[in-house]
Amino acid sequence: MEFWFSELHTGNVKLSVRIEKQLFSGESEYQRIDVFDSEEFGKFISLDGEIVFSEKDEFIYDEMVTHVPMAVHPHVKNVLIIGGGDGGVAKELLQYKSIESIDVVETDRMFVDVCREYFPEVACALDDERVKIHYDDGLRFLRNKKGIYDLIINDSTDPFGHTEGLFTKEFYGSCYNALKDDGIMVYQHGSPFYDEDEAACRSMHRKAFRSFPISRVYQAHIPTCPSGYWLFGFASKKYHPIKDFKPKEWNGLKIETWYYTTHLHMGAFMLPKYVEDLLEEEEQ
Numbered sequence: 001m002e003f004w005f006s007e008l009h010t011g012n013v014k015l016s017v018r019i020e021k022q023l024f025s026g027e028s029e030y031q032r033i034d035v036f037d038s039e040e041f042g043k044f045i046s047l048d049g050e051i052v053f054s055e056k057d058e059f060i061y062d063e064m065v066t067h068v069p070m071a072v073h074p075h076v077k078n079v080l081i082i083g084g085g086d087g088g089v090a091k092e093l094l095q096y097k098s099i100e101s102i103d104v105v106e107t108d109r110m111f112v113d114v115c116r117e118y119f120p121e122v123a124c125a126l127d128d129e130r131v132k133i134h135y136d137d138g139l140r141f142l143r144n145k146k147g148i149y150d151l152i153i154n155d156s157t158d159p160f161g162h163t164e165g166l167f168t169k170e171f172y173g174s175c176y177n178a179l180k181d182d183g184i185m186v187y188q189h190g191s192p193f194y195d196e197d198e199a200a201c202r203s204m205h206r207k208a209f210r211s212f213p214i215s216r217v218y219q220a221h222i223p224t225c226p227s228g229y230w231l232f233g234f235a236s237k238k239y240h241p242i243k244d245f246k247p248k249e250w251n252g253l254k255i256e257t258w259y260y261t262t263h264l265h266m267g268a269f270m271l272p273k274y275v276e277d278l279l280e281e282e283e284q
Contacts, residue, residue, distance in 0.1 A: 005036055007050055009226040010194050015051075017041060023118055028110035035118045041224065043118060045086070047111070051224045058088055058122065061188075063260040064220045064232060064268070065153050066092035069184045071250040071265060072239045076150040080105065080178065082138040083155035085112040091125035095255050102131045103149075105141045139171050145178035152179060154187035172211040172235070182238040189217055189231035192275050197226060206282040208235045216241050217279055218268040220259070231275070242269060 006016040017038050024035040034046045042055030053061065066089055070076060077100045081089050085106035093099055104126065106112055112133065115123040126133060134141060138156065152175050175185045187208070192201045209215040212235035222230045234241045247262035271279075 005038075005046070007046070010196055013194070015224065015226075017044070024114055026110060026114070028108050030108045031111075033108075033111060033114055035114060044224070045114070045118070053086065053088065054224055055119070057223050058086075059257075060220055060222050060259045061230070062088040062092045063257050064218075065089055065155065065186050065188070067250070067255065067257065067260040068218060068232070068234065068241065068265060068268070069151055069153075069186050070096060071246060071262065072236075072241050072244050073150060073182070073184050074246065074249075077101070078149050078151075079103070080142075080149045080152045081155055082141075082152070084153070085126075085133075086115040086119060087123040087125040089153055089155050090128070090131050091122055094125055094128055094130065096253070099130060102128075103134060104131060105134045105136055105138050107135070107137055109135050139168070139174060142171070142174035142178050145174070147178070147180050149179055150183055152183070152185040154185065156188075169207050169211070172207045175235075176211050176237070179237060183236070184239060185212070185233075185235045187233045187235070189233045191226040191229055192231060192278060193227035193229055198278065201231065202278060202282050204233060205279050208233050209283050212236060214238070214240055216269060217271065217275070219271060219275075220268065242266065 003019050004016045005019050006014045008014045017040060019036045019038045021037050022034065023037055026033050031047045035043060037043050044054035045052050075098065077098060079093055079099060079102045081102060081104045083106060084090060084104050085108065090102050090104060093102055125131060179185065189204055190201050191197050205217060214236040216234045218232050218234060220230050221228055245265060251262055
């Protein structure tokens with residue numbers, strides 16, 4: 001008998017993955033957490049029935065939210081990751097010797113514990129001396145923070161449920177205040193392809209565009225994401241992701257990647273026409 005995991009991307013489309021076995025299932029205070037093992041994607045974790053990451057493609061997301069801002073900002077030392085309880089983004093950041101501290105703010109302690117047990121090769125980053133985990137609501141943690149961080153990465157799951165507050169106008173304003181005068185915020189922007197996801201993409205860009213003097217969107221192709229296509233937001237007080245991009249300096253660091261390159265960096269900001277139109281409409 002075959003077992004399949006299915007995730008609805010719309011009412012008419014679903015992604016199905018044949019699984020070898022289920023490794024974990026539990027209900028935390030905030031969400032249902034499941035871990036599966038599959039032939040195609042290796043181990044993967046889902047929250048409330050939606051895949052968060054898999055062993056096969058997690059490197060794409062983690063590299064794109066990390067190295068794009070790191071190749072633009074010349075001196076990142078203090079970083080805040082909101083979400084990120086799996087440790088993947090922290091692991092990428094730890095390749096940079098310049099970074100002095102990484103605050104990881106994760107609501108769900110069970111999620112961290114599950115990642116430590118089933119994805120130790122990624123979660124090991126949480127044990128680094130430069131990393132500190134705070135079990136708190138991201139928006140509550142940000143309140144009253146002023147000029148602390150060089151980089152904020154919003155690695156939360158989606159704009160619904162217990163993470164909904166991380167996609168509000170107040171949240172973007174709080175991020176702005178918590179950043180230093182030349183700080184950058186990067187956030188997951190969702191998939192724009194399906195109609196039912198478009199409204200969330202529009203809303204996020206509108207709020208970021210109104211909150212920061214520089215607001216751009218870039219893309220990546222991630223197989224387990226809806227339609228296999230994902231957007232990220234780049235919001236900055238000072239640095240432009242293309243005009244202030246420093247490919248020669250970044251390449252000199254000899255950072256190991258599987259997806260990100262300095263050539264890809266430039267291309268990632270060249271968006272399809274329908275996405276450009278969507279974003280421009282929200283900027284009017």
